[in-house]
Amino acid sequence: MKAIGIILAGGNNKLMKDLSKKRAIAAMPVAGSYRAIDFALSNMSNSRINKVAVITQYNARSLNEHLSSSKWWDFGRKQGGLFVFTPTITADSSYWYRGTADSLYQNLNYLKTSHEPYVVIASGDGIYKMDYNKVLEYHIEKKADITMVVKKMTDRSEINRFGLVTMTEEGRITDIDEKPLETNLSTVSTGIYVIRRRLLIELIEKAASEDRHDFVRDILIRYKNIKKIYGYKLESYWSNISSVRSYYKTNMDFLKKDVRDYFFKQYPDIYSKVEDLPPAKYNCGAQVSNSLVSSGCIVNGTIENSILFKKIYIGNNSVVKNCIILNNAYIGDNSYLENCIVESGSTIKANTNYKGEGEPLILDENSPIYY
Structure with a gap:
């Protein structure tokens, strides 16, 4: 051109x-x-x-x-x-x-x-x-x-x-x-x-x-x-x-x-930098519906209408609904997240509950803890 x-x-x-x-x-x-x-x-x-x-x-x-x-x-x-x-x-x-x-x-x-x-x-x-x-x-x-x-x-x-x-x-x-x-x-x-x-x-x-x-x-x-x-x-x-x-x-x-x-799926393609990561792993009890789960993720809980970027861990009995979870985040056991954006590298502690009202709730390491 x-x-x-x-x-x-x-x-x-x-x-x-x-x-x-x-x-x-x-x-x-x-x-x-x-x-x-x-x-x-x-x-x-x-x-x-x-x-x-x-x-x-x-x-x-x-x-x-x-x-x-x-x-x-x-x-x-x-x-x-x-x-x-x-x-x-x-x-x-x-x-x-x-x-x-x-x-x-x-x-x-x-x-x-x-x-x-x-x-x-x-x-x-x-x-x-x-x-x-x-x-x-x-x-x-x-x-x-x-x-x-x-x-x-x-x-x-x-x-x-x-x-x-x-x-x-x-x-x-x-x-x-x-x-x-x-x-x-x-x-x-x-x-x-x-x-x-x-x-x-x-x-x-x-x-x-x-x-x-x-x-x-x-x-x-x-x-x-x-x-x-x-x-x-x-x-x-x-x-x-x-x-x-x-x-x-x-x-x-x-x-x-x-x-x-x-x-x-339609030509031409969209390209990006590629990492060598294992495919996503769904352990026993994991439930995923209408979601994108990227390479390197480990899922133990329930994922609905959400996007998980690379290397995400979802703990046992946790529920993630209508959320965006950015790279390298850790979601602890028994957590509930709805209408949230979790910043990359963040740890969401076990037994916590977050729900965004109206605009999505942005979570990171410094977010207040709710049980």
């Missing part, structure tokens, strides 16, 4: 609460065996984008470890490859990334030394499958300066987390309302863009010269009446996991057969 890729994976969001204390949002576990960033990386690889940069910043250690080898997404090659850019103190800059546009500006050499005519920019917290070639074809057909991938949302409960767009029948975007308090609009930006590389360099340098740092506010919104910005409508599954509610809902979507089949 005649494009390079950039994945923006450096941000943090207070809507994730304690879940983002340990890791970047792009490193959040999804669907039992994946990280959120695996979806954008797989889409890049499947679209034959051979050169991809991941820009990281906040709590980047877990994400950087996950990206330590590019072979899992087939970027280990002589031409192109996978690049990870973190903030670096230089003679010209001693700042952390001050925004999405600034993160691009501080890594402008990546754009200037590339030769591909186009750039595909994606966020690291989107769960979806997409052939970016189709977006590029649409971009060229419309003779657009910038193309945004947009999605019509039926669930409006968190609509104000997104940038909302107004479009003409031809697809031209006429207005962008970034994270409004109130709106009647329902078409959101997914954080995926296609733009000509030379134009992106020009816009980023212009923004930096004016001390502007945000890609949406200082480029997209500022130039919406000057540059031709078009919207490419995404009709298939898409979700953004940057809040506790959306993270929980997205994982629970994978308990639906049609969603699982779409991501895991």
Whole structure:
């Protein structure tokens, strides 16, 4: 493909609460065996984008470890490859990334030394499958300066987390309302863009010269009446996991057969870093229904409508309902968990009882004990 890729994976969001204390949002576990960033990386690889940069910043250690080898997404090659850019103190800059546009500006050499005519920019917290070639074809057909991938949302409960767009029948975007308090609009930006590389360099340098740092506010919104910005409508599954509610809902979507089949049984595939772990073990008395149980788990109790990530221990007579249990957690005997998210590495003591009301309850080592 005649494009390079950039994945923006450096941000943090207070809507994730304690879940983002340990890791970047792009490193959040999804669907039992994946990280959120695996979806954008797989889409890049499947679209034959051979050169991809991941820009990281906040709590980047877990994400950087996950990206330590590019072979899992087939970027280990002589031409192109996978690049990870973190903030670096230089003679010209001693700042952390001050925004999405600034993160691009501080890594402008990546754009200037590339030769591909186009750039595909994606966020690291989107769960979806997409052939970016189709977006590029649409971009060229419309003779657009910038193309945004947009999605019509039926669930409006968190609509104000997104940038909302107004479009003409031809697809031209006429207005962008970034994270409004109130709106009647329902078409959101997914954080995926296609733009000509030379134009992106020009816009980023212009923004930096004016001390502007945000890609949406200082480029997209500022130039919406000057540059031709078009919207490419995404009709298939898409979700953004940057809040506790959306993270929980997205994982629970994978308990639906049609969603699982779409991501895991229909070409192209989603790839991730693979660990050598034994298959899950179900001991005598274990009962599991409508759940995803990953490798390395040992189950003694009852699991209903839940997702267990890798290396989870479920104690005798314990009940786990409508829960997400992250890697390396230990659930003691005779415990009852419902509508909870258990943080990785946590120990839930025996004979305890937790139930989330409304929004999922986040549990870790410091959670109060209830009997």
